[in-house]
Amino acid sequence: MAEMPVAPDEQAELPEGRYSDRELSWLAFNNRVLDLAKDSLRVPLLERAKFLAIFSSNLDEFFMVRVAGLKRRIDAGVAVPSNAGIRPRDLYDAILTRTAELVAEQARVFSEDVRPALEAEGIRILSWRQLAEPEKHRMHQLFSERIFPVLTPLAVDPSHPFPYISGLSINLAVLLRHPVTGGRQFARVKVPAILSRFVALGDGRFVPLEEVIVQHLEEIFSGMQVLTHTTFRVTRNEDLEVEEDDAENILFALEKELLSRKVGRPPVRLEVEDTIDDEMLELLMGELDISEKEVFKLSSPLDLTGLFALTNIDRENLSYPGFLPKTHPDLALGKETSKPADIFTALRKKDVLVQHPYDSFATSVQRLVEQAAADPQVLAIKQTLYRTSGDSPIVDALIEAAMAGKQVLALVEIKARFDEQANIDWARKLEKYGVHVVYGMVGLKTHCKLMLVVRDEPDGLRRYAHLGTGNYNPKTARQYEDMGLLTSNPIITDDVARLFNHLSGMTQETHYRRLLVAPEGIRSGLIANIDREIANRKAGLSARIRIKINSIIDEAIIDALYRASLAGVPVDMWVRGICGLRPGVPGLSENIRVRSILGRFLEHSRIFWFENAGHPSVGIGSSDLMHRNLDRRVEAIVSLTNAGHIAQIDEMFELAFDDATVSWRLHDQVWTPVTTDTEGRPLRDLQEYLIERVSTRRH
16 A cells, blocks of 8 residues: 555645543543453453453553653653643543542442352352461461562661652552551561462462462561551552663663653552541652542552463353364365365465454464474575564564574564563574574664565566564464464565665665555555545545554544545544544534444554555554654555455445444533343344354364
8 A cells, every 4th residue: 555646635724622631531441441340241351350350451551651751751840741732641530530430430430240159150269267277277387388488578767768659569558557566667567479369279269369468467566566558559650761872772671661660650540448548648648749639549459460370261151162263274284174285385375364363363474484494495484573462473483594504584563561571581592593693774763574585596686575464472362363464465465575674774765656655654555555545535436435444543544534534535444542532523524423342352453544445445454543653653554456355445434333232422522332132132243253253263
């Protein structure tokens, strides 16, 4: 979907206040996650508990990065109003107010809905007083043998300052009294993260680890009187700030920055039990320099990310049905088996568009790199690695290829937030075995998903490529919905080869035939395509825009879509997360529809469709419509020309925007879940529909 120069449309005068705020829109997304935890009609019980955990995990990252960044800019006096026109301090207050509402609702859903439903199924998270005597005895023994040896109680007195509270750790605040002097003393006990948060008692019964520790405080602080205790949790600024002088120093700068995360990160949120007494709360707020509005009082247990532990319970009737991805028909060895065929032979016949997790990652993308590593005719493999799993077969295959004497280039993006240390470790391992490792480009993250294989064949060198929307991670490939193009098309593979040369520092390439590449070409290319749809509409030709992305906040593209709407072009936006665009506003966006789909898989693919007067211009790629993607990352979108692939994507959009499909619908700035028809019957779940279709697919 190369950029097509067209005459620019006259610039319509667009109103002020036409954008939704990014942070508040993100909170609306997390509320949609919470909706899944409430949905007893469609979502199995243990999955609802998991969505409560995901809600908490999402919120942790939001505060560590987005809220912390906003607070830091406010304190430094450099914060400016958001593109929605909200002043920084007003936005900060609005975030905290909305967060308080959401976490209160999460606590209610857990205590009044999910927890009782779990108990009805024999799955119980118990307090100490609810344990049977034999269970208490076992917990006493567990404490003595496994818990007490790893605890480090820290007291506060003139010779012991208030301890550093690490981010996201669960802590016990304890108020003690000396039995002789009567002096009162504060102490802190960190709940060990290396132990299971919910201790399994057997038969679906659990007790929070902090409950076990609380029952042994007299033993921990022998000779002292325990007056009161409570649990609390601190969230700190964890956003990376690395000065990049040159690419060779990025690795060392990141390692230093990761060490600095352990200290010196200011708190941005304090979570406490709602039963905390005023004296204890005042002490914590003072020592942590936290304001009252940054305190969130919640019912115990704090930190519902611990509910992830329940996903290990083997109760098929309470979980999503098992699903086994299938080999794509064009990559299968015959009609009666799902055994993968020779992938090079398959790709010489035709391009293959895979959609994970429905189409197997192992027998497509992973198969390509593993077969390339083992094939003596393969001369070189080049691949980007943004995030991958700890036991990655992709990394193992690259090492195998290098050890076999092949030229192997791995572009490892070590600045992938929260995966930096893992990526540093893999970069070191790859270098050790002879892989040429490039750490990206100065000032840019390499986020594009590319693989290139060079093979010596009887008719000369042939290149094979994969261009995708998701990371080369076999684990997330079973959890994320993503798409990828496998091809030996010489135009595309030449584009990919030139892009790899650009990334490894050999060229300053900016023009490609079948790719749009950021930061130079994606914004301008997409706007050119939007302007072409406007021109076609005015000329009486068929015009339509359909885009599927994770987030959209880029003002230039939003404004182009507003102009398209004003010109009468139908615009369908399929947005999982943040949406800075306001659909359905009279005189601005009446021709724009926005839908969001959430479910057992995380919708992650990015797709761009332009009607192009009946000859659709369609692309898939790695880029969301955010400033960071378009300006500060290397991203790639590849155009699709196969009629079958275009028809497949057309059907996806038709299903997503069908009124019979479950979705959240955005009107202006209000999201509304639509899960049942007018008679209360459940609507079609898109992901379950695709699972069913793949499961019954015959090769």
